[in-house]
Amino acid sequence: MPQPAIGLLKKNDDDHQLERILRRLGYRVFAYTRCHLMFSSLAGHGANLALIDRPLGEKEISLIKKYRSRETKNAATILCCGTGQSPRTPPGCNQLVDPLDIPALHRALQRHMTQYDRKKLRASIRLPALVCDRGEHLLGEVNVLGTGGAQLQSSARPLRTGQNLEVVIPLLGQKKELEIPCQVVYAQEPVAENNFHYQAGIQFLTHDDELVRDLEHYLSCHLLTAPDDNGYHYRPAAAPHIT
Secondary structure (H helix, E strand, O other), X not given: OOOOEEEEEOOOOXXXXXXXXXXXXXXEEEXXXXXXXXXXXXXXXXXXXXXXXXXXXXXXXXXXXXXXXXOOOOOOEEEEEOOOOOOOOOOOOEEEOOOOOHHHHHHHHHHHOOOOOOOOOEEEEEEEEEEEEOOEXXXXXXXXXXXXXXXXXXXXXXXXXXXXEEEEEEEOOOOEEEEEEEEEEEEEOOOHHHOOOEEEEEEEOOOOHHHHHHHHHHHHHHHHOOOOOOOOOOOOOOOOOOO
């Protein structure tokens, strides 16, 4: 399934934070600073959600009203968001007060993009991992982490679909590591597209509230801070509000 597409109306060309967060959450993002350009391009990009992350003027609100009246069947859902002073919300649009509350942002996107099954928060990331399989320990790397599972890669040896194992994932920057029982739900052989590594998708077999809170907190901090080139650097951020 192709990545879902989102149109983003941002304040200016230097405003990249929300765009970067959306890309790490796995969305294709088409960012604009001019309202009319975004709404004239949504259909061409296959975007069925438009995020507005700045205040709107009267002319822009009028333009959105015309768009909604014209595109009655294929109109994109419009979600207005902003920190501090919220932008005016045009009639028929939805309001998201704080787009930097990552779990709330994820839930809002899922609520309005129901054709994409991404119920659990997940994001692209780079973390070392230790795979424990029947007394054998293998070094690997997590390149996608979510509250319900992860994607691993390793050059050591393949994992088998249906295999049960335990994965140790250090939450770098938080002086904490997670030991999680897992099951392999898919496995891929080394090819050029995955840099000739073995890859596997794992499903966590435990879903207690503390684990979910730890992962939501870590992913929120990761998405709100920019890593170094190697992807492993973590700068502790203020704890995000998690509902």
